[in-house]
Amino acid sequence: MTLQVENLQVKFGSNEILKDINLSFSAQKLHAIIGPSGCGKTTLLKSLNRTLEMEKGYIIRGKVKLCGENIYEQRDAAMIRRKIGLVFQTPVALPLSIKENVLFAVRYLGERNKIKLQEICESCLQQAGLWEEVKDKLNRPANELSGGQIQRLSIARALAVSPEVLLLDEPCSNLDPASTQVIEGLxxxxxxxxxxxxxxxxxxxxxxxxxxxxxxxxxxxxxxxETTAFFNKPEQPATRDFISGLSW
Structure with a gap:
């Protein structure tokens, strides 16, 4: 297992948001987390890469292990966030060129070799399925891109620092069906x-x-x-109700 969550609890004041979460996330798998609004999904994502601790008032207990190592025992939280990237719901284009959006974190981490930077930029845009659309305008402002393109640019930026895990919070919620299909394929x-x-x-x-x-x-x-069994033969009554729409 790449990422393991053990007895994770999150409180905000007296409000218990996550209660004894135990989950395992395997390498080379796409894991979906579903549930009604306000159930703790985004809080869970932010807990998985220590982004939540940047917000005041939260108390986190339990363990999140990346390849066996508890990330909450590591002193360098920035390195954890590099290994476990997070792409937010609303696409973010930094006020920079397309190229510099991709390279923002890489430059911050100290990479200066121009050839290496160009290779990273092209590789990540290729991975994000965006290279062919932007290769002739890399120096144009990123905010000229469409919403779907900016979402893929955000993914390319996260990939630039070679994460082991990629977290995505509703990446298609504001996109049209065509852009959603592209993101899903990606x-x-x-x-x-x-x-x-x-x-x-x-x-x-x-x-x-x-x-x-x-x-x-x-x-x-x-x-x-496993997704097919989850939807076709759920074990819990609450799951059956939720996926049939009865609890919405």
């Missing part, structure tokens, strides 16, 4: 190279592209399993 390809953990409200999306699906409700894991 994620399936990326899942052959690293661990992908995707939060989605779209049950059809989870069913289409996920290898493993987990249902989170009220801060607790209700059920997790």
């Amino acid at each position: 994620l399936r390809k990326l899942a052959t190279q690293l661990t992908i953990i995707l939060v989605t409200h779209n049950l059809f999306q989870a069913k289409r592209i996920a290898d493993v699906t987990t249902l989170l409700m009220n801060g607790q894991v209700i059920e997790t399993g």
Whole structure:
């Protein structure tokens, strides 16, 4: 298992948001996390790469192990966030060129070799399925791109620092069907190279592209399993109700 979550608890003041979460995320798999709004999905993602601790008021207990090492025992949180990248729901284009958006974190980490930087830029844009669309305008402002292109640019930027795990929070929620299809195809390809953990409200999306699906409700894991079995033969009544729309 690439990433293991053991007895993870998250509180904000007296409000318990996540309650004893135990999950395993395998390498070269696409994991979908589904559940109603407010159930803790985004909080879980932010807990998996120590982004949540940047926000005041949260108390985190338990373990998140990356390749056996508890990330909360590591002093260098920035390195953890490099290994476990997070792409947010709203696509972000930094006020820079397309090229410099991809290379932002790489330059921050000290890479100065121009040839290496060019190789990283092209490779990550290729991985994100964006190279052919932007290769002739790399120095143009990134905010000239469409919403779907900016989302793929955000993914390329996360890939530039060679993460072992990629977290995505509703990456298609603001996109049209064509852009959504492109992103889904991209994620399936990326899942052959690293661990992908995707939060989605779209049950059809989870069913289409996920290898493993987990249902989170009220801060607790209700059920997790191989996606086909999860949707066709759920074990828990709450899962059956949720995927049939009865609890919406």
